[in-house]
Amino acid sequence: MNLRQALKDYISTELLDDAGQIDDDENLLADGMVDSLGMLRLVGFIEETYGIKVPPEDFVIENFRSIVVLDAYLARASAGPAGGA
């Protein structure tokens, strides 16, 4: 299963209680969608499942507001560390 589908499945089943399939460009941060604790769980899921560390400065709207941007961010993040050992 690809990453995008895995994220969608996790968000809709674990964070939104099967409220229906979410669209790739749907705003995950709108009222009634994923709440602040849910976002923390999502980061935990990404870090545990894919071994990608999300530093605080990357945990921002630009990278997390929809499946599309999150997928793109994770592709960049896993392509190689921007710096450090």
Added chain:
Amino acid sequence: MTGLLHQQVDAVASRAPGLPAVQYLDSVLDYGALARETNRLANVLVAEGVSHGDRVGIYMDKSIHTAVALYGIMKAGAAYVPLDPAAPVERIAGLIRDCAIRCLVTSPGRRRVLRSLFERETGVDCLIGVTSEAGLPARCLSWQEVADRGADSAPQVEVRPSDLAYIIYTSGSTGTPKGIMHSHASGLAFARWAVAEYGFTQEDRLSNHAPLHFDLSIMDYFGAAVAGAAIVIVPEEYTKLPASYSKLVEDQRITVLYTVPFALIQMLLRGSLEQRDMSALRWAIFGGEPFPPAHLRALMERLPHVRFDNLYGPAEVNGCVHHTVGRIDDDEAPIPIGKVADCADILIIDDHDAPVAAGEIGELLVCTPTMMQGYWQRDDLNALAFYTSTGAGKDVYYRTGDLVAQRDDGLLRFVGRMDRQVKVRGYRIELDEIETALTAIDVVEEAATYTVPDDEGSQIIHAQVTLRPGADATSAQVIKRLKKKLSWYAIPAKLTVEDSFPRTQTGKIDRRLLRTQALDAAGRGSAERAHSA
């Protein structure tokens, strides 16, 4: 005459119309524009049949129009009722029926839920903020139409300081939310107190982090208006991602934060504060629940130029006790809630309404001009909520249900609750309301709820249920049905289905034992016992 909440906006608009009043991302309204826009909305509401004393709902995603909505409604002589945009539609419908709302100020993002709302009998027949193209079975007026139709001058409606200004609903232990009624006088008394106490001026930029249905918004909005300051509305998205939130605080040069400890702790842990210029910030005021001292000390070290203040007060009385935090030497000693506001008087009483001895624990009673009128159409609750002093003044006090004790230095410390009300990330929840909602699900026989500490400085709710004979359901199925009834913050973080409950000698569910077992399972039981010893 300036005894009304909306008159504060008009007063600033007439002396300094160019001062910024409201900001939402790149949109700004100055006081002149806010006064004009709110007059237009008020005229439209009056034309739509809203009259003095009516209730008008605000059911919208945060936007620049939020400020227009609340002042416009009050200018029409009505009271505004904020409805949580994230609440289940069944709950929204219940609140609308409870206070007979006919008109809602809303936003296009609510359309999907509004459709589902109109499948129920609510009496709503007028929507402001959406176009008629939305196809909803009500008269719809967009903001453009409000601007085109509404006259620029205020409608002729006589409003008195004792009139109802807003109703904020909160959790009720019997399962029915209760509406806290505030007048213009009580809301304004609180705003004026806050402006004087914290020294807000027209140079300030107050953040509005809390949603409108959360009473923290009262100080943000009305404190700003009394001071002629700007209110910077924090968009919902920014409240969910701490580094985005801290960036907004930096970019918008916010000077005053007022929020729950949870949001500030998130900003400390995940807000990338080392990369932010927070030099404009001068106050960080928090309330809703206790701030763990170790986190607060770390945040104060990170932001040494900011003053931190613990503001205590149930929504029924607004803020009435506060404490500006000095040096924290002991990470285990809870932050005191502080000293009583000059405008207020308190009593600390025992089970027989007699004052406790100095330093003893008792229930906190508050008499203050910032106090509510009562709960909306709930004489049963109002009969129990207040205490009339036997003194000559026959002063009326609100019974907070909070247990406090006065320290030797005169500051009050919060000890706990007399009942089963809990706070989760600042939100007030009656555990009994959750249990009532659980047992109303047809497969559920009995339910027990309790809280355990999380690792983020707040509490989380655990629930256990037993099923009716022959019934079959998973915990996920029970949670899913519960979400149709309760607000998101009242949903247990963990729910398990059990065969039976441990019982006390009198046959009641032993919730204390359940909680101890949960703490032990998380490896925290002994730590908590040591701490409370």
